[in-house]
Amino acid sequence: MAEASVVKACDLEVAAAISAAGEAVTATSSTTTSIGPEHHAWCCGKLRDCDQSLVVSGLGCKQTTMSLLVWLLERESVADRAWGPVRALAHNPQVAAVGLTALYMVFCLLWLVWRPFALVLGEGGAWLACAYGLRRASACVARFATFPGSFRNVRLDVEREYGRRLSQRLEVAARALECWWIDLHPRARMEIDRETFARHVEEARVARSQLLEPLRDAMAMLAPPASLFSSSSSSSSSSGAADEKKNKKGAAEATAVDADVVVSLEEGDAGSPDWRELSAEAIDAFAAVKAAIDNVIVASSGVESVTALLLSCPAAHFARTRCEALDANVARAAYDLATACRELARCSALVLPQHRAAAAAAQAAAAASSSSPEASPRGSPLADAAAAIVGVARAPCPKPLDSAFGLALLRAELARSYGATQFWVTSGRTRVDCCVIPPHFSRAATPGAQPVPTVLLCAPNAVLYESFGMAPRDGAGWVATYARLGLQVVVWNLRGYGRTPGLPSPAENGADGVAVVRYLRQKRGVPKLLVHGESIGGMVATHVAHHFTRRRPQTAIDALVADRTFSNLHVEAQYLTGVRAAATALPLATCWRAEDANSLGKFVQSSCPKLIASDACDHMIPDQASLKAGVAIFSELGDAAPRRRDLSGDLAVSDALGVAPTPAFRADLLPSSDAWRLTDAAIAHFAACARHVAARARAYRRDDDPPAGPKSDPDVSSDVRLPFFPGTPRTPRRRQRRRAAQQHRRPPDSDDSDDDRASAIAPARSLSIDSIDSSWCLETLAWQILENVDGGCGQALGRALAADLGAVRAWVCSYVTWPNGAPNKLVDGVPDSLDNNNTDDDGDRSWESADASDDDPENPPFVDRPPPLSVHDASVALDKLLAHDDQRKNLPTPQPLVESLTFVVHFLRAIAARAHAREEKNNRLDVGSLLVLTCGHNAPYSPRERDAYLGWLQVNFLDRAATPPTS
Template structure:
């Protein structure tokens, strides 16, 4: 028998000396025992199941019973409807879910999530403003109470400091506390609103509320009770401030010209004011969202939630003693809250927010407009600054169509600042808000929510009206099931067609019932669907045609499918068409068919609506490449380049030299003006292929030459001819969008879109350059005065641009300058081998750029562009073009607002 050595009995490690085979087995077993398994990294609940046979058995039994609970009702249902019924039900479920997702993405403003976020932010803002008001009032009251007090240990304020403190506290009283007081009094009052008087402002200078602001039906009972208690606190604070102003007005305003000391009665009022203001502050803090369980952006744990790892999430569960079942319950509750939104738990909901907005504008009021197919549209009318009195009627109005996440409650911002109720010396000019911009320009503004957004509603399926806003909120399972079934199967759901219907209903109402003689329709983002559809119908109706003065489509798209393709993927357009076959989002078709003055405002760097899917690009595609087609359906969609160009790119050969695919485009010469009035689709894609080929070869040569220069000269500067040509060509100005180099990176169809937009709208930019060169005002410009086009008219760079440029900042170069540089480089490097590789491409690019310059400089194009730029009417008019640089959701810059003012004056006949 072999002797076995046991080793040191005090050694806790493994002993492998009992034989080779046994030692190896022990070593393997030890390693396996040290290796972590799936069970080791699972949450504690699953570890208990896997490490206990009894718990494992119970888990299997529970899972089996759950499976039976799900399967058995489906089995019974399948026996009733049959196999084909199950297939139909499954397909219908997939269709409905997909359609709901599309609607959620297209109309987020109609969802509870957006509304809840807005109300939450307004609650936070309101609490902050009331707290700031209370603190300012307490500071004033303490200053008055201690003014002139020289007792040791007490803080004394100089009397001359009190007027400045009073001015600040009074502003808080009038513009914050009084607004909330008047809004709550209006909402809680059961009396009918009084008829308008000559004075449309309240005692504190705010607008007298008018219309249906709301009845707090969307709030919990606790929130409504909080509102009444807040009303009491506000009343006490404002009452004491009014008493203080009445008894110590001369001291507070220093109207006597000398410093005054408060009397004993004034000090008593000040002491009382300290108490009630502090009570208001304490109560307001209890109304914050965090107090109602909605979370607070200032909570210490919120900042890192977005970056939590799996381990961090598990630790968070353990720290909060949250079980897996609790997590599942929480997830289910979040889904239910989307299907069945609970009442808002703060008094600062949409009703109060709506009232605060109305309080900021003199003469503003709420009104309802009936939808022709059933339902009502919630509308807010804000008069122009010069027509604020009820007796004054303004014939000029703007109908503003919200973007997809926009609501009238936030159309003027969430702040209490702005509006026109303040005195000029203390008012805030807020041109960044469309309401303030248009009212300052002399236009009444009508803001409205589409049906399905906010309080606006329509008739649902089978004529069922809205549920919830007109009925009391029913707690419990029955009420929840009723609301979910109604909202899912019977309730009203917004569509592009309903947006057009709502816009047309309001536009017709303004002209026929409100006396509007000159209507401007401004649609932003998806609001372009409502705006263009409304303008198309109004401009083709005899009664309303002459009263539609201007259509503005602001940063909108040619159709929704084109946007989806570039945000999600090429397949998404077909998904939208399949899941929403009756949706029509053809903004380009409606815009072109509208027989009125019109404006296309576009930012080529828009992060939401890609430039090739914009309205500008859609119009350009149709005008340049789809001539003769009656429909604009499908314009702006992603288009694959012809296969010969893709194969040539893959083979890395000249664009017409693929060995596998014969070129379908045999014409190797560029278009020539004036024999070619338009470019063809084949020419556009050939240009795109040539620019991509040139950029690809230039990049390769740059890398090669930079490596050589780095080794030989210690610098990475590249001066090879082809790179210099591409460097200039990449900066070529598109006159109405990005430089050429950026579009080449986007793909063939992006370059085609760039070329079409340049040929369609670039002439207006050239005309603008001619006006600036001759120092003509917007109203003085016309085709006969402009004369001949100079090469400098293509230059959009600002004066002194050379000082602003660097290696990383380069302004787009005008096309004539790019052409001259390319020709000079080719002439100076006639024998360059690399240029010989792209000789055909360079020839076509140079020829196309020469065609562009000749076409945009021709008298006929200049005349047409001038008419479009100055809102001409007639056949072939595509509207004025505004080249924006403000992004998708940002306000216009000062220069862009100035340009829009000129357009408004032109449309109204004043310029």
């Protein structure tokens, strides 16, 4: 009777749990709130309670059924494992229905386009035309992803950004000069001290010398005669529309005649705007801004004498001297400066082309609303839809900006501010637009490149060399840094970028780079040459270095810097798109040869001093696709064409089920002699075993109230599938607890199970295995050690395991190739912390809490953020942990877990010995030096990283003798 009552009660609870599970699933799929997951967790708890009740009553059959229900509720569904957009559609059926309807409409439109081709060319010809169009579209997409700077949209974005910054510069200058004239006006301000006046004068002079005067000189390079603008503006204000068009045509013709005359040989072919394509408003805006700048500079010169008098007097007599000096002439000069400042502030909006477009649209809307008051300010839905379609259709070929403040002015300002000179280099049938920046920004007597040590800078994929003019000369950019070091810098635009004609491709860009190097070495006599390539520019830099190493002409490269670049385009396409087939589709769509896009082989075969700079947490180039990973994998595994890798076969099945590999310990993959080398099978088995430890640790952490006594049956717990979510190995709940602990820190003996476990092992530098009592589980302690192992590549082992097998291969091979403390490793990178948002003032990722102190016993360091561990220290700690686990009899550990952890310990010990052996042989000529970065993609180096790089540059380039000519 008692057994029947237990079964009935359990059946009722099971029915309630299943009903609630259905409600939870419905709530999860129909809303974005957290109600569904909370119900889901409650159902799992109820089913576990029923499971325990059935175990006590001895009903094995129903207990097995209950375990299956718990397994079904805890496991991830197919939708949860799908790609991000697909997962979002699966959880939002309404959005999915709308998306499918829109997709059906797209197919209908495609059928309308395809049908005429089928009628004219036949069905086969229509399919061929569609295949050709699809290939061309794919090639366009691939080119946009690889070389976005070759599209007009990017150029327009650069011009808009330059206009925005130029407007801010004019506003800042107007405010600084306004404070100057206010201090000099007799009635504007009566109480002022000498220190404040001196500060205002210094700010005004800096704004005039660094903001206005370079811009005035740059505009003078491009502007036609001033009489042209005055006649155009006067006639446009007095004549009608016909006279305005006539004057505009005359201005364009005069500009076409005089444009080449105003450009001197010092700046080269700086170019000028196409005045014939600009409207009269754009030409008048250019003239108005130039006139306003000239007036401000002239007006500020009129108050220099009285300013010098006031600055020379003592501070005690400043007020009296000021009252005596501010006479009518000074007031008139101050008034002139005030008028010029107001005009400059009004002209700051004229450099923005969208400002004029917005003003015209506002006037049109005002006219429409005044003519028909009942009309809606918005257009009809059909008109809005038509405007949207037209905008999308014109996106590939946007209309040029109606503004004279574009690339031509930016190029002229680069020439004036940096002392740069433009020149052309012929490469085949194409002329490459180049620019040279002299050492210390001092232009030589003869224009062009000089026979001095030079840096050829290959810019990233969306950067035009004109953009370097927007950076200050004292900034952290590469052009300014090299010029301040006394090096000559040469920058150039790839094909399709700026004024360089053609379409970019790996082969054509490499050929252009070779042509530039030949020009510098053979025609300009450059004695020493460093090639620095960043991002996509690294592919060009490695091609140039490999070309001169292989053919050995009379020119050579003295040093090579591959800065945050990839090993080859195919693996980068795989990780960038998330599609494995992208590596195969890329050459089919673009016809780019694999050897042209292979930076790995060219870098390894280059014989000059070379450096790899890489950030393991680069958001654009993942660590698996970086050149650093490619070189390390090639050096250790011999894989010359790395691709995206995942676990396969039995290892993938065991990882999906959350169980240990079978067998977990494989002695055949571990070293048996000194000639042992790394293999893909050993790395894959190591990754599977380590991920199993992580999965078991996550399962233990997910229990909010872990049992204090012996654990449950190991066979049952090991059969339950424990998902290993991508991303950080710790759950968001634990991250929130760590952040809360940083604000309200508790002592280590606080009553919190998870935080207590973390606090007990967190001071990993002084980890004492003997202090661990029998209530701790092996997997939690082991994973706390494993996830913080530092491979010296700027990434912790836990984050590499959370990605894929390719990340683990890169982590292992990078550690063996460039171990910590290696002479050719410039900076031992701190591994990425478990929270990317925690950075220090210099941009380096910090592992310590902000308020943690070594001297505070109640706030021990590394409690919330454990420190990185070396591979050797981690293997020793795990070995002690296994030995301590063998002595525990009351808390047994599943044998598969012990075998997995044993293999992990032996593997870590093996790669540590392998790295030590390679370091003793010092066989590193083929891999070059490594600089581990933490600054991100295309961001300036931190001071520590910049100092390390400058040290390498001093030894390997500046202090080295020039490369002798070879026959």
